[in-house]
Amino acid sequence: MKKSETKKRDIYDYLIRSVVRALDVFNVFILSNEKELGVTTLSYRLKLPKNNVFRLLTTLSYQGYIEQNPVTGNYRLGLRCLELGQAYLRRMGLVSQAHDVLDRLATKTMETAYLSVCDRGEVVYVDMMETCRPVRIVPMIGRRASLFCTSAGKVQVAYKSPEEIRKLLKEVGLKRYTQNTIVSESEMLKHLEMVRKQGYAIDNEEYEEDVKCVGAPVWDYTENVVAGVCISGPVNRMSNDRIEKELVPLVKNAAMEISRRLGYGVESS
Numbered sequence: 001m002k003k004s005e006t007k008k009r010d011i012y013d014y015l016i017r018s019v020v021r022a023l024d025v026f027n028v029f030i031l032s033n034e035k036e037l038g039v040t041t042l043s044y045r046l047k048l049p050k051n052n053v054f055r056l057l058t059t060l061s062y063q064g065y066i067e068q069n070p071v072t073g074n075y076r077l078g079l080r081c082l083e084l085g086q087a088y089l090r091r092m093g094l095v096s097q098a099h100d101v102l103d104r105l106a107t108k109t110m111e112t113a114y115l116s117v118c119d120r121g122e123v124v125y126v127d128m129m130e131t132c133r134p135v136r137i138v139p140m141i142g143r144r145a146s147l148f149c150t151s152a153g154k155v156q157v158a159y160k161s162p163e164e165i166r167k168l169l170k171e172v173g174l175k176r177y178t179q180n181t182i183v184s185e186s187e188m189l190k191h192l193e194m195v196r197k198q199g200y201a202i203d204n205e206e207y208e209e210d211v212k213c214v215g216a217p218v219w220d221y222t223e224n225v226v227a228g229v230c231i232s233g234p235v236n237r238m239s240n241d242r243i244e245k246e247l248v249p250l251v252k253n254a255a256m257e258i259s260r261r262l263g264y265g266v267e268s269s
Contacts, residue, residue: 028046109233149203159224
């Protein structure tokens with residue numbers, strides 16, 4: 001038996017099944033586009049008997065993490081989930097260091113600015129500042145997106161080793177979202193090399209139609225990329241000329257300011 005298989009088996013020996021199943025309930029809600037789910041639907045998606053699901057929901061409801069709609073009888077995430085997410089963000093030094101920089105970036109560009117990190121083969125938006133313009137792109141905090149067709153993801157993946165990139169490509173794959181999505185592995189590897197050399201990435205309607213994004217990497221004191229700073233806007237405001245001359249320098253400067261706050265480039269004594 002391989003070491004990795006043995007290690008995985010050892011980890012499973014320590015798992016508390018009831019806790020895992022309770023967390024699986026949250027995962028279903030996270031992955032679902034529906035605001036509320038019934039016991040039957042949850043039972044099907046969790047592959048558990050309805051009675052077991054009902055007991056899980058009752059326990060989570062008692063703690064405030066799940067709420068039951070008294071009208072429909074269906075269940076939804078409770079306020080304690082929001083409190084938990086806010087507590088996480090408060091303790092995340094990256095967000096606190098980046099927040100005012102994002103604010104200034106959004107003000108200067110008059111576009112939505114946001115901060116993202118990589119997690120389990122996806123990009124997760126952890127902070128965001130909206131533009132004051134009536135037409136704007138607003139990625140919700142906590143939302144997940146593709147690594148390989150967003151500027152937020154590409155600027156973080158590009159600085160990984162070739163072996164790590166190929167492993168991610170194998171695990172995540174290249175799904176087509178629009179006509180501009182890169183779905184060829186060889187083309188993606190060349191594209192990421194270009195991102196690495198130029199120090200920024202552009203999402204040219206690769207994830208969503210009519211939306212362009214510009215992103216740059218955030219480094220920490222260990223000289224590793226730990227996040228991405230990006231701005232996004234509708235294509236009619238994101239011309240190639242504006243991107244190259246105005247937006248790229250502003251985004252790169254914002255990312256570098258956050259990097260310096262995290263200790264990047266500071267020589268140890």
